[in-house]
Amino acid sequence: MTPVKLVVLDMAGTTVGDGGLVERAFGRAAEHLGVEPGSADFGAKLRYVRDTMGESKISVFRVLFGTEERARRANAAFEEAYAELVDGGLVAPLPGARQAVEEMREGGRTVVLTTGFARVTQDAILDALGWQGLADLTLCPADAGGRGRPYPDMVLTAFLRTGAVDDVRDVVVAGDTAYDMLSGRRAGAGIVAGVLTGAHDRAVLTENGATHVLGSVAELPGLLEGGGA
Template identity: 30%
Template sequence: MTNNTDNLGHNFRGPVSTVIFDWAGTVLDFGCIAPVAAFCAAFAEEGVPISEAEAREPMGAAKREHLEMILAQPAVAERWQAHKGSVCTQADVDRLYAAFLRIDEVQCERYSALIPGALETIAALRSRDIAIGSTTGYPRSVMDGLMPLAKAQGYEPDHCVTVSDVKRGRPYPDMVLDNAIALGASDVRACVVVDDSPTGLVSARAAGMWAIGIIASGNEIGLSLAEWQALDEKAQDGHRQRARRALLEAGAHYTIDTIADLLPVIEAINGRLQAGEKP
């Protein structure tokens, strides 16, 4: 991280000083399975099953807001009213959210494995004096259980901001800006956000940061590592094209399969910064 005040404002030329990672689907939980399983189970307890696609659609939002967005989907709202005899109320959302938190505690432990290459990539970033930040749509109560599981595997970011810690979650820039301030970034242009959700990438662009979308291990594809590896190249490419399109539309400057592919992109961004480009 540079302390040279000449390298600020219009004269900023890099290098990258801070990388801010999402959690599920980006650093751990290949396929972003845990929250989806918890959402589906919470709705099943209410007698209103939802599909995986319905559970995944709002991914990246704060989890209570995520529930409300699921309930706002016309097909889900119709099934809810048919089963319950009335529209969903805030009391229903409270009950669903409490169930989600209870179930997700178990699912996070079940799906807490780091994505292959994560530790090596983090170590390489640290060797370049790059600070490691993180954001999540999980509340602090969930992260209090998940962070020790990640630490036991060797991953501990320098700073973690949850949706409980800020006034506004994604797609607003609050969480990534909190990281930039806490980690002492000299300029938002020195910050790179790595996220598998479109809303996370929108938040990066809103903050004036570089945005890198995760394809293979992320929510847009939503397959476990074993399921992804079982696909042939043609099938993988079909999934990639669809996911890449969604992430680019959300504002990604780059897309990569997984965190293991990050380092060449950091070097490319450093080159662009040196040339005077900005996000």
Template identity: 30%
Template sequence: MWAVSRRVLRLPQALGQCAVRQIGQSQAVPYQPITLSPTMLRKATRTLLNDIDLIVYDMAGTTVQEGGIVYKTLQSAMREDGLQVSDEEMHPWHGAKKEAVIEHFALKAGTPPADIAERVTRVGEWFVNAIDEAYFNEASAIDHIDIGLLGYFRQLKDAGIKIAFDTGYPENIQKGLIKRLGFDKVADAYISSYQVAEGRPYPYMIHHLMEQTKVMNVKRVCKVGDSVRDIEEGRNAGCGLVVGVLSGADDFDELMKAGAHVVCERVTDLPVPRRHVAPDERRLPDLS
């Protein structure tokens, strides 16, 4: 557990929720600071997932440790095609569907509308080939975001919580990562933004995952991600709990400003609840 000298539990006055952050960081919204001992922190947060039936996890930066390769590769792909994109310009696009990013910068560079589709396809193909090589070659350092991640997922499943993944990766990249990292052994469902009309911040991936996992109440769904777009996706979907993690793209203030209910260092910081039975499992079957 975190040392009491390094952590503060802060309560956003407007939201009535909690977030754990490092002391000394600037804050974007008003907080009422309360310093808790490790024991009290465990008590205050141990029921966070008690009413959750499904957790939808982002991949890169949230559950997958890949060092920001996906964004660096997309940036390189655009530069190879003559689009000058700075790190600062790329940052707000973390978590977005890659075609949307390419189209934005192509239009900004003055690409004629009639040529946009061809340019998006060309840059997109360069990106997919490069990311496939970076992720799946023998020297790839792609790994779990935490050494105990699979064990943590199994504990959640033992507690009755379903596990799902959503991503802005193309389907083949997502499936390759799911298999490479062993997520296929714990996932109840997964989906790519390429399988729905719009990716994040639209809520469609979460709603499709609810359908696949037969979870009826969106208030019993938790969305976890490292980017502002993940938080916006969870809030737009109506999730009962939206969690930001500091292991990837965006910082504490950005995640809280986007509407996160809880912010923690990494996904495994969320406490595993005691075994519970989902409401739909307690209902009698509809015989009408």
């Protein structure tokens, strides 16, 4: 087996714990567009947000709010609310995540952090954690042509920009959602690892293409070393 030299990791739920900030920020965004908290409409929209964890947020809002103008208003309100919550110290690295990234890089692997958030929010999270420079590259949907997960675009952009491997089968993708799994499989990654620290359980991850399911990203370096990858 050719050693894996490129590792593409999700952020929220995989390497970063946000304590439900996505739902809190969505609540503020929905209220900004006139959706009454506690209403049936609010509940239905919140369920959709939960079901589509991992997808680009602007794509979610396009479905929920119908028009591009309303979707962009919702997205702007969401990003502002999330950034405020991040600035309030409500994000933290998941146990062992930083060490896992450092270990993989020290072992000669290229590590890329990806997100479904906009660049401004991704940078706010990285700044809050002191993670600027932790990975070799960070990507948001806009960096990959605008399409987030479940499209394979961010994984393929990592493949193209880093030049770390010659074959997509030598890429590993790890994340906590069904959309992370779909994105990795559609990109042709040889290892698509689900982690149980975020939105979706073992059954959902497996149903959507996980080749491995781990308790957390802290187990990933051991999987790669143990499997000869």
